[in-house]
Amino acid sequence: MDETPNIRTFVLKPEQEIPFLAGQFVELTVPGFGEAPFTPSSSHFRRETFEMTIMKVGRATGALFSLQPGDVVGARGPFGTPYPLQRFEGKDIYIVGGGVGLAPLRALFLALTHEPDKYGRIFLRYGARTPQDIVYRSLIPEWQKIPKVDLDLSVDVSDEKWMKRVGVVTCLMDDIPCDEKKSIAVVCGPPIMMKFVNQRLVDAGFQAENIYLSMETNMSCGVGQCRHCRLGPYLTCKDGPVLTWAQIKDIENPFV
Amino acid sequence: MSRYLLAKSSVHQWLSKLLARYTVYVPTERDGQTHWHLLDPRDLEETPDRVAPAQRRIRASEPVKSFMFQPRQRVAGFPEPLPLPESAPRLLLGVKNCDLAALRVHDKILGEGEFKDPFYVSLRESTKLVVADCPAPEQSCFCNLLGLTPFAKEGGDAALSVIDGDWIFEVGQTGQELVDTAPELFTRLAGETTETKKRDEERSAAVAALNMTNARPWNPDLPGAIAAKLADDSFWRKHAKTCVECYGCLMGCPTCYCFLLYDQAKEKGLDRTRVWDACYEAAYARVGGGANPRAEFIRRFANRFDCKWNQFKRDHGVYSCTGCGRCFKACMGKIDIRTVLGEL
Ligand SMILES: Cc1cc2nc3c(=O)[nH]c(=O)nc-3n(C[C@H](O)[C@H](O)[C@H](O)COP(=O)(O)OP(=O)(O)OC[C@H]3O[C@@H](n4cnc5c(N)ncnc54)[C@H](O)[C@@H]3O)c2cc1C
Ligand code: SF4
Ligand code: SF4
Ligand code: SF4
Ligand code: FES
Numbered sequence: 384m385d386e387t388p389n390i391r392t393f394v395l396k397p398e399q400e401i402p403f404l405a406g407q408f409v410e411l412t413v414p415g416f417g418e419a420p421f422t423p424s425s426s427h428f429r430r431e432t433f434e435m436t437i438m439k440v441g442r443a444t445g446a447l448f449s450l451q452p453g454d455v456v457g458a459r460g461p462f463g464t465p466y467p468l469q470r471f472e473g474k475d476i477y478i479v480g481g482g483v484g485l486a487p488l489r490a491l492f493l494a495l496t497h498e499p500d501k502y503g504r505i506f507l508r509y510g511a512r513t514p515q516d517i518v519y520r521s522l523i524p525e526w527q528k529i530p531k532v533d534l535d536l537s538v539d540v541s542d543e544k545w546m547k548r549v550g551v552v553t554c555l556m557d558d559i560p561c562d563e564k565k566s567i568a569v570v571c572g573p574p575i576m577m578k579f580v581n582q583r584l585v586d587a588g589f590q591a592e593n594i595y596l597s598m599e600t601n602m603s604c605g606v607g608q609c610r611h612c613r614l615g616p617y618l619t620c621k622d623g624p625v626l627t628w629a630q631i632k633d634i635e636n637p638f639v
Numbered sequence: 640m641s642r643y644l645l646a647k648s649s650v651h652q653w654l655s656k657l658l659a660r661y662t663v664y665v666p667t668e669r670d671g672q673t674h675w676h677l678l679d680p681r682d683l684e685e686t687p688d689r690v691a692p693a694q695r696r697i698r699a700s701e702p703v704k705s706f707m708f709q710p711r712q713r714v715a716g717f718p719e720p721l722p723l724p725e726s727a728p729r730l731l732l733g734v735k736n737c738d739l740a741a742l743r744v745h746d747k748i749l750g751e752g753e754f755k756d757p758f759y760v761s762l763r764e765s766t767k768l769v770v771a772d773c774p775a776p777e778q779s780c781f782c783n784l785l786g787l788t789p790f791a792k793e794g795g796d797a798a799l800s801v802i803d804g805d806w807i808f809e810v811g812q813t814g815q816e817l818v819d820t821a822p823e824l825f826t827r828l829a830g831e832t833t834e835t836k837k838r839d840e841e842r843s844a845a846v847a848a849l850n851m852t853n854a855r856p857w858n859p860d861l862p863g864a865i866a867a868k869l870a871d872d873s874f875w876r877k878h879a880k881t882c883v884e885c886y887g888c889l890m891g892c893p894t895c896y897c898f899l900l901y902d903q904a905k906e907k908g909l910d911r912t913r914v915w916d917a918c919y920e921a922a923y924a925r926v927g928g929g930a931n932p933r934a935e936f937i938r939r940f941a942n943r944f945d946c947k948w949n950q951f952k953r954d955h956g957v958y959s960c961t962g963c964g965r966c967f968k969a970c971m972g973k974i975d976i977r978t979v980l981g982e983l
Contacts, residue, residue, distance in 0.1 A: 414717070415904030418911075419927065440928035457717060574930060600932075601924045603900050606754040609916070610897045611923065614932075616950055635870050639932040 386518040387511075390483050391448060392424065392436045397458060400430050404465035405490040406597075406625050410605045411435070412457030416446035420462075420602045422624075424486040426493035436486035436518060462605040463624050466491055466569070466595065468501075475503035475561035477589075479580050481510050481552050481572025485518050487597055488571050496529050506561060507534045510552025510576070514538055514545050533560065552576060556583050563588035569625075571597035578638040581628055591629035598623050598637065640809055641818075642828040642835070647804035649824040650691060651683045656821040661730040661767070664706070666693040673699045678732075694733050694771045694801045697780055698963050702893035703738035706731060707762045708745055708915075714758060714900070715911040724758050726765040730817070733771040733799070736791050737782045737961040741893035742768075743794070744951075744959050748896055767817060769808075770795040774841040776849050779964030781977055783849040784857055787961060790842050800838040807834050857980055861958075862949040864983040869945055872937055878979045879940040881972030886917040888966035888974075894947070894959045897923075918943055948980065 384392045401409060404427050412418045425434035439448050450456070476495060480488045488507075495502050507526070511517040517536065519526075527534050535555050537548040548554055552572070568584045570577055577596055584594050600612040600619045607621040615634035617623060622630075631637045645653055657663050658680055667676040667689055673696045676682075682689055706729070715721055742763070749759040770791035773780070782789060791798040796814035800807045807828070810818055818825050828835065858864045868874050889895050899916040902909050916923065919939050925931040933939045951959035960976075967975040 412717075412902065412909075414909050415902065417902050418900065438928075444927065599926050601926050603898065603916075607752075608748055608754065608756065608896075609899065610918070610946070611899070611916070613946065613950070616953060636932065639930060 386436060386520070387516045389439045390436060390516075390518055391439075392434050392518075393447070394432055394434050395456070395458065396432045397430075401433070401458060401461055402430065403427055403433070403461035405468070405494040406466035406487065407461035407463045408487075408605075408624060409435070409458050409460035410462065410602075411443075411447075412459075413443050413446040413450070414455070414457065417443040418457070419443040420605060420620075420624075422487035422490065422597075423461075424489045426497060427490060428494070428497050436483060436489070438483040460605065462620055464622065466494075466625060468494065471495070471567050472501050473503060475506070475566040477506045477508075477559065477561055477566050477568045477584075479508045479552060479556070479568065479570045479572070479584075481576035481580075482512070482516065483518065484570075484572035484576070484597065485509055486571075488569065489519060491569060492526070496526075496532065499529075499531055503531075503566075504561065505529075505532050506559075507532065508536075508552060508555040509534075510537045510539070510555070510572075512538065513540050514542055551579070553579050553583050556580070556587070559587050564590065565593075567593050567595065569595045574599075574638040581638075585628065591632060592627050594628040595625050596628060596631070597625050598631070600624075640811055641815070643808045643810060643818055643825040644828050644832075644834060645806040645808065645825055647691075647806075650806060653821050653824050654678065654690065655680060655683055656824075657730060657732075657817070660820060661728045663730045663732055665690050666696065666699045666733045666771075668693045668696065673697065675699045675701050675705075675731075691801055691804060691806075694799065695774050697773050697775070697777050698735040698738055698965070700891070700965070700968075702891055702963075702965060703731065703734055703741060704745055704893050704896070706766060707742070707759050708749060708756075708896060708898075709758075709762075710915050712758050712913045713910055714913045717908045717911075719908070724761040726761050729762075729766045730769065731766060732769045734768050734795065735773055735963075736770055736787055736789060737780075737785075737963040738893055739768065739770050739791060739794050740782075740785070740787055740957075740961040741963070744894040744955075744957065744961075745896055747955050767797075767814065768795040769797045769799050769814070769817070771799040771801070772838070772842060772845070774800075774845050776845055776852070777964070778852060779968050780849060780962065781853045781964060782962035783846065784853050784977075785958055785960060785962045788842070789845040789849060800841070802834050802837050802841070805834060807838060853977065855981060858983050861980065861983060862952050865944055865949040868983060869941055874982075875937050875941045878974060878982075879937060882936075882940065882974060883971050884919055884936065885971055886919050887969035887971070889917040889919060889943070890915060891965040891969045892960075893963055893965065894961060918946065944979065 408420045408422045421435045423433045424436040541549045603609040603611045612619040663678040666673040749756040773789035798809040897916040947959040
């Protein structure tokens with residue numbers, strides 16, 4: 384399904400179930416064009432089929448967009464470390480997404496709302512470039528109705544029909560309606576957005592070990608051998624892709 | 640551990656026996672350097688003295704990883720899966736201690752843990768290693784700075800010292816089959832002999848020579864020193880000045896193990912190949928869409944030092960460097976890493 388002009392959600396039916404958990408990723412092969420890492424965006428409570436929301440940016444993703452329903456792709460995984468949901472229990476969760484970065488966050492959001500009693504309130508803040516660039520547009524109204532969920536959106540550039548906030552996503556963070564000292568923050572989006580959102584969270588008083596950031600690095604093997612994904616002392620394919628601010632704050636320029 | 644003497648006059652006989660059971664590689668001398676050579680029965684007839692002298696020289700130009708972690712390896716196929724690798728018995732006769740240490744680095748990454756690489760494991764397990772002493776370390780050698788000796792103290796299947804043309808072996812359990820290919824040619828040595836005394840003298844002299852060439856020890860906290868310098872562009876710029884980005888230092892390095900997987904379409908399905916990669920390559924860390932955390936070469940240059948002498952040491956307790964000196968022997972820019980590391 385087309386989410387935006389260059390972002391599409393693909394539904395995959397694995398021959399063998401891939402036992403992924405929210406936050407983990409899968410290496411997808413587009414036959415003849417290469418392999419690239421993507422995070423399932425659907426709930427890990429349902430795995431007969433799973434979804435991935437993918438932005439067209441280059442060779443492999445470009446080829447993916449020209450496939451037809453029913454075409455065969457390769458997948459290996461799951462790889463990486465899932466969100467530590469146990470640590471999230473009993474706490475408010477403040478989720479901030481930008482652009483296609485909402486994809487992995489959706490898997491988390493669906494896992495949290497599947498067992499709402501375990502967690503506190505769930506805040507979702509999402510920013511896109513324009514109203515046309517918002518992913519999961521048809522799902523968002525449903526999400527808003529879920530008890531305990533508080534959702535807000537912004538766009539950088541609006542059109543005449545846009546009723547919500549205009550500005551980069553940090554404009555939704557002027558006042559954070561949860562206890563910053565105790566809550567969990569989860570962020571995924573383009574590097575520049577992660578940098579500013581993270582700064583805002585730190586300034587607001589979130590603890591460094593409670594800020595979870597999805598780090599995108601170049602990956603080849605996915606299993607900790609090829610060393611392409613190294614970020615300071617971490618191999619993001621094994622130790623990540625989600626790392627806390629406490630883990631990466633001493634790394635020179637982590638957001639590039 | 641048993642000790643044997645193989646007399647000069649029996650060496651070729653033994654080698655021909657070995658050839659019946661193993662694919663044998665030996666170092667040979669060419670253009671003033673040592674190179675790995677696939678031993679052929681004809682070598683033993685035509686040039687009877689080709690093998691022994693090279694055993695006393697330093698490591699071959701080609702890194703020993705090439706034998707286990709091949710520069711290009713088909714690792715998967717679709718729809719027909721690749722058959723699991725099977726390798727015939729091989730013998731590397733004349734590995735040096737720095738190369739043995741380098742294999743331990745590869746073992747950690749490819750041979751152990753949750754995702755063992757079946758190609759590496761198969762080639763590694765089917766290969767016997769005889770580690771030969773280096774009685775004459777060269778200017779480029781600095782294994783001593785990595786806490787290594789120019790002879791095997793442990794590991795490998797057998798240790799070899801060539802003394803006045805005779806071959807003296809220390810053989811562990813796994814190396815006994817090498818002696819057993821022709822037991823009649825070997826004399827068992829008990830205790831000290833004139834040969835072992837001479838060997839020990841040569842070994843001490845080699846250690847002394849290395850300590851002389853590389854007299855200044857490194858900063859005892861090299862990892863910390865690198866971490867502290869990482870953002871200091873002027874330091875790296877000064878040392879990278881003559882680099883022409885040829886990647887020779889990484890391809891020739893026996894410990895570097897970065898690789899890249901790439902796919903090629905076949906008529907039906909695809910082949911996946913693993914090739915050696917180099918972190919100096921501009922696109923190495925580039926992500927989809929073009930963002931690159933190490934777009935500037937200076938960052939990639941520093942990254943190599945961070946990787947080998949800081950992160951790897953912290954993660955695995957050893958440096959991902961064994962002092963073999965291949966990187967700066969290969970370097971067109973004459974960048975000697977001892978100078979860089981020595982200034983930290
Ligand atoms: C853990 C993780 C999860 C992710 N999840 C998602 C997700 O859910 N949705 C999403 O849209 N994106 C996701 N991404 C990003 C996604 O992986 C990239 O967009 C994708 O890899 C781009 O691939 P491409 O081939 O289309 O891009 P390209 O820009 O063409 O190439 C990407 C990489 O391949 C290399 N490369 C390109 N061409 C060549 C060549 N000819 N030879 C050698 N190397 C080459 C580049 O150096 C670059 O590193 C995720 C990334 C990571 C690390
Ligand atoms: S670095 Fe040491 S072990 Fe390696 S060839 Fe030189 S002397 Fe021998
Ligand atoms: S970095 Fe240089 S000296 Fe160290 S193992 Fe590699 S090639 Fe040898
Ligand atoms: S061998 Fe020398 S010139 Fe070539 S990439 Fe390495 S440091 Fe640069
Ligand atoms: S992707 Fe190969 S080590 Fe992480």
